[in-house]
Amino acid sequence: MCGLLGMLTGDGSASSLVELISGASRCMRHRGPDDALTWNDDDLVLGFNRLSIIDIEHSPQPLLWGPPEQPQRYALAFNGEIYNYLELREQLQEEFGAQFATEGDGEPIVVGFHHWGPDVVRKLRGMFAFAIWDTVTKSLFIARDAFGIKPLYLATGPGGTAFGSEKKSLLQLLDALQLSDALDPRAIEHYTALQYVPEPESLHADIRRLESGTYATLTPGSAPAVTRYFTPKFTIRPFLRDGEQARYDEIAEVLRDSVAKHMRADVTVGSFLSGGIDSTAIAALAITHNPDLITFTTGFERSDYSEIDVAAESAEAIGARHVVKVVSPEEYVAAIPKIIWYLDDPVADPALVPLYFVAAEARKHVKVVLSGEGADELFGGYTIYKEPLSLKAFDRLSPRLRRAAGRLSDRIPEGTRGKSLLHRGSLTLEERYYGNARSFDDARLRRVLRNYRPEWTHTDVTAPVYAESVGMDPVARMQHLDLFTWLRGDILVKADKITMANSLELRVPFLDKEVFDVAEGLPFDQKIANGTTKYALRKALEQIVPAHVLHRRKLGFPVPLRHWLAGPEMYDWARQVIVDSDTDHIFDKQFTLQMLDEHRAGTVDNSRRIWTVLCFMIWYGIFVDGSIDPQIDEPDYPVLL
Structure with missing residues (x-):
């Protein structure tokens, strides 16, 4: 690395x-x-x-x-x-x-x-x-x-x-x-x-x-x-009724092999550990190769936005030494310019800030960590992947009736139960889904950007990817899109840039070509089944991960951004960033401030939209007009064996 x-x-x-x-x-x-x-x-x-x-x-x-x-x-x-x-x-x-x-x-x-x-x-x-x-x-x-x-x-x-x-x-x-x-x-x-x-x-x-x-x-x-040279294709291989357990065993075995290969190093290898199944599985397999494995997690003082307790329970269950870093709102805000400098281009994912702190903590102990990135894209782990089931009834409607459902949703007041279902059901998959990270719809995008061009919106990015996935089932098409957009645009950028900011190598055993060869053949009902996601992966890990995380919903490193931006932790800071930024030619700052005030009033959750603009404004101040000093002071690290 x-x-x-x-x-x-x-x-x-x-x-x-x-x-x-x-x-x-x-x-x-x-x-x-x-x-x-x-x-x-x-x-x-x-x-x-x-x-x-x-x-x-x-x-x-x-x-x-x-x-x-x-x-x-x-x-x-x-x-x-x-x-x-x-x-x-x-x-x-x-x-x-x-x-x-x-x-x-x-x-x-x-x-x-x-x-x-x-x-x-x-x-x-x-x-x-x-x-x-x-x-x-x-x-x-x-x-x-x-x-x-x-x-x-x-x-x-x-x-x-x-x-x-x-x-x-x-x-x-x-x-x-x-x-x-x-x-x-x-x-x-x-x-x-x-x-x-x-x-x-x-x-x-x-x-x-x-x-x-x-x-x-x-x-x-x-x-x-x-x-x-590589285009991932989810070519479905249907299960035989008596072949399901064999497929689960195949998943478990290829993961064991991948983790074993990822443990190869002449330095100590640790593991990140959240409260979810992915990182827990990696840590549980890693400790079979290193009984002295150290695991690392991060969280916040708010118990409803912290997986510290669950991660600690998992570490104890597998027998790992566990290290925790708690991040305060003050630390969070102070680190943002430095983190954006390391990123090169902004990524408006609030989770990258706690990742920065847990990486810094891990670097005091190890040079390499394993992590669970990629499991959701390969095995069908995002909650949004359940949407084709909830919208299945709309598939039987003609295009004319679907458009009528959309017009009806437009007349329903905001916040009314069923409005979102009608709206999304009126759209095709290509129209409604463009990854895990849409922050602005077209109407708000038109308001916030000074030079909005409708031909440059999400379809400019997603249409060529969707064209490659014709014939796949709806979940496979969403996975395919995420592999080419969200995974490499957000997940892997922050995984590389934020760990390397701390001279720490992060390895991702799920994103292994042998693991993909097994995952790509899973049919729809082995991803989304029995009300859960990653069904086949969970079945494969039943004898590997502790029971308390096996069916726990995905959280990752949750961040209380919504609360902080509305309160004393971040509101004044965010407002000052917007006012001071020399980006009036790019963003409508009055509309941005309006979103911030709406958010503080609690009338709408604008946290991700505000965060997207804030990250760009800080990036602009660092890399374009030089008005923001990220205060980079890279330390000399010892060689840890």
Whole structure:
């Protein structure tokens, strides 16, 4: 787990950019405080900050490798972990007689690329963003993992192509690339509607992201040629009546194997633990490999917004040592500018703040933690996935009658029972569902944005994804959409950026290609059944997780944001952020203040909408006009074994 940065020039001037790349890499020091190196030839400069996890004393990066006749043909910079690296080493030795100079998990990537070419990405079981430079063919190969766990930003201009783990580093290279720092109005609208910036966009028009499940090749003077190598497809394999238990056993077994692989490290591995089934399952499986496992949770003083007690009960049940961090409203507010700086682009998910604090606490004890991200998307865990059942009656209506139901809902007063059901039932799945994070409907979006464009709303993002899922059942279509939007736009961004802000590596055993191969075949009634979500997963975990969490509803790290924004904890602070922000050309600040006052009065819950605007305004103050100092003071961390 590290931070990489590179620049490929088109004129052979790379050697003159070494100092620039080295300087731009420093703002990613939190991603790799253990070592910092650069390498270059005439065409490419690579910078690297290393967090040493495997083969601690060796495996420096950029890593140079080549066959005996060309011993330094390739230069590799790699962020992530390859969990089947031992098996890949063995396969490469058996098939090609390959020789290795390190014990690390990066070397099999470049050796595999030499022998298999781009197909190496299909053999990797792990999380990764990497770049391989071939000094013979003068070609660069870059790739991201299947689900988008690790980030990779790109910027191509007349001065060349830059790529890196964090956008803030690329911002320092825009002049050398001869690019602008202008913002992207389409991305701003997408962010405001969705609470995150969807891939491949960023809020800066000239900086984009290599999408999850893709790789790209480029040569000096050329733009990246992108290829998609992984598209998740929920191809249903119906259960035989006597085959259900066998499928549950298969799920349990593949999870055991994934956790075992994710425990591979030369440092201590801990585990995040909330009150839910996903993180509890991971911790329960992890402790079979490390009896001294430490688990970490966070919460708030309000008991109705805290899972501390449940997590502590789970830790005791599995026999783990448990560490708790309680976050006060004052700590929460004070940390927000710093957190948004680490994010690169705003993500208006309140849960990322407690995640920041629990990651900081975990880093005092371990270098690596496991977590339960991805279980909901793979196994059908979000409550909204039950909606196709509640709206099933509407499927029998003609389009004309459905539209009539929508018109009727418009005439029903707000707050009346049944209004929302009628409205949502009048819409198709594509019209009503665009992920877990819609904060503004079109009417409010039109009010809050100065330059609202209806063609840039959620369908601009979701329509191409829905087109790929035609023929899947409704729950599978929602899962497919979330894999390409919510998961990689919110869940995995905060998982990577917020843990790496604390030089902590987070691993997600559910987001493993072997686990997906089992999950993708589950039929509708093995996801949503008996009034619960993740039905098959719960059945598979009956002998693994404590009974008190087996059927507990999903909460994650809940945040009392609704109460704080209406009260003394945050109202005055939020109002001052809005008034001071120099974003009048982007947001209607009077409407924003109106939403805040409505929220304080209790007439409507505007908390997520207000939070979305606040996060952008703070981001703008940090990255655009410089009016906000995030006060970054990255500490030096000890190497914890």
